[in-house]
Amino acid sequence: MQAPKRRTRAGSDDPHRKRAGKRGRGAALSRDGIAEAALALVDAEGVDALSFRRLGQELGCEAMSLYHYFPGKVHLIDAVIDRAFGALVVPPSGGDWLERLRRLAWNYRAMALKHPRLYPLMAVHRLNTRAGVAKLDEIIGVFRDAGFGDAEAARLFREVGYYLTGAALDETAGYAKGPSAAAPVSQAEIAASFPNLAAAAPFFKPQHFEETFSAGLELLLEGIARLKR
Amino acid sequence: MQAPKRRTRAGSDDPHRKRAGKRGRGAALSRDGIAEAALALVDAEGVDALSFRRLGQELGCEAMSLYHYFPGKVHLIDAVIDRAFGALVVPPSGGDWLERLRRLAWNYRAMALKHPRLYPLMAVHRLNTRAGVAKLDEIIGVFRDAGFGDAEAARLFREVGYYLTGAALDETAGYAKGPSAAAPVSQAEIAASFPNLAAAAPFFKPQHFEETFSAGLELLLEGIARLKR
DNA sequence: AATCGCGAACTTACAGTGTAAGGTACTGAT
DNA sequence: ATCAGTACCTTACACTGTAAGTTCGCGATT
Secondary structure, three states: OOOOOOOOOOOOOOOOOOOOOOOOOOOOOOHHHHHHHHHHHHHHHOOOOOOOHHHHHHHHOOHHHHOOOOOOOOHHHHHHHHHHHHHOOOOOOOHHHHHHHHHHHHHHHHHHHHHOOOOOHHOOOOOOOOHHHHHHHHHHHHHOOOOOHHHHHHHHHHHHHHHHHHHHHHHHHOHHOOOOOOOOOOOOOOOHHOHHHHHHHHHHHHHHHHHHHHHHHHHHHHHHHHHOO | OOOOOOOOOOOOOOOOOOOOHHOOOOOOOOOOHHHHHHHHHHHHHHHHHOOHHHHHHOOOHHHHHHHHOOOOOOHHHHHHHHHOOOOOOOOOOOOHHHHHHHHHHHHHHHHHOOOOOOOHHHHHOOOOHHHHHHHHOOOOOOHOOOOOOHHHHHHHHHHHHHHHHHHHHHHHHHHHHOOOOOOOHHHHHHEEEOOHHHHHHHHHHHHHHHHHHHHHHHHHHHHHHHHHO
16 A cells, blocks of 8 residues: 555644644643633534534644544533533522522523523533432532422422523523524514414514513522412 | 435436336325425434435435425425424313313323424424414414403413423433433432432333423412402 | 553445435326 | 417536544653
């Protein structure tokens, strides 16, 4: 077999080489660095832009080099989601439990809105990393600290979680983001044929997001508070 | 091993291929038929299995033939989701509005559970087809018929929708479905290091889904009913 | 000092994807 | 008999994740 191009790498005069001379030193790549770049890429261009080749391009290395730090794309995605989810602040215990829960809910929403292009992926992704599990544990703790029994704490955690997930999903990926790629129904047609939707549409705009979120949350919190009385 | 890629469709040995005489007659393909097959494929093997080539294989035609009926994959997905969503039954007006809303919520959940592998896609997909818009209009009508004003009907529609979306997502794609592909945290470690999660985990099993869903829904409905008083 | 192991990055290759562009066969109307 | 149109097929391209193998250069061992 013929000796191939075999361009000897670093330090050569090869014009194709980026990160010249750094070979082996300076730790150009790392798990954290890669995950950070991946999150930045997703934030900037959406999940579809996240590919190993594209990410390598961003980091100045080849796609396959990333496999040394992440055995597969799923693992990379886990790390990216971990990064975003890890930034969720669970208010410390002490003080009014209801207020603590309220703050947690708002913090969750803020976390999702910080990464609107990532969140739809988070919502359908099962969290099983150590950091993720630790965060879940903290959150469930909020309900247990409030004095609910194990069964009721678990249930309330889910119910509140359902609301938060749906709300975050709507605000990051919902109707207000515009139509899907397929031919959408025109505004004129909606006005003419779908009176209920037409009446509601003005209130579906982003400026009503916060108010809607708040109203629904309070509905839930009131109900939960009533359980204790 | 070379496969008989050629599979000159239905059993004919004619190398010039003519779909067993059906060519041009019998309308082997149709928008509805394709969408139905696509939904069946997703139900059976998940969204990842849905590709034009695979679908063509399923239908006995070439992948590109499908482009005659759907200009792109997004349009196909729209049609698939339309099919599932269209089966959601909105209870007729008349009678107790609260009971009507309750039934609608349960019907929504049933619809999602009928297509557990499709639902995660539905949840992040923006609905803009005629049938989809019509269904939305119907649903919003439930709130308006109940006597809420436009603004409040719109808000309640969303708030209830948030809960339903989150619940359906959890039941179809959540924790109980097992860990993601990355290395999960072991049960033993959870028991040892995450007491809150360990205490809640038993209640996260599928047999508690219905009870959890019901309790959260009633929490919301009670709150909504109180708004009218 | 020469050798080796090994981590870290690179190369190649493959099966799969959506889809653009163009080709062909059959049908029904003229 | 001709012709336009519908329905389907072929080829090709740029992209994806990733399996397998290659090569470089540092640090430790001999």
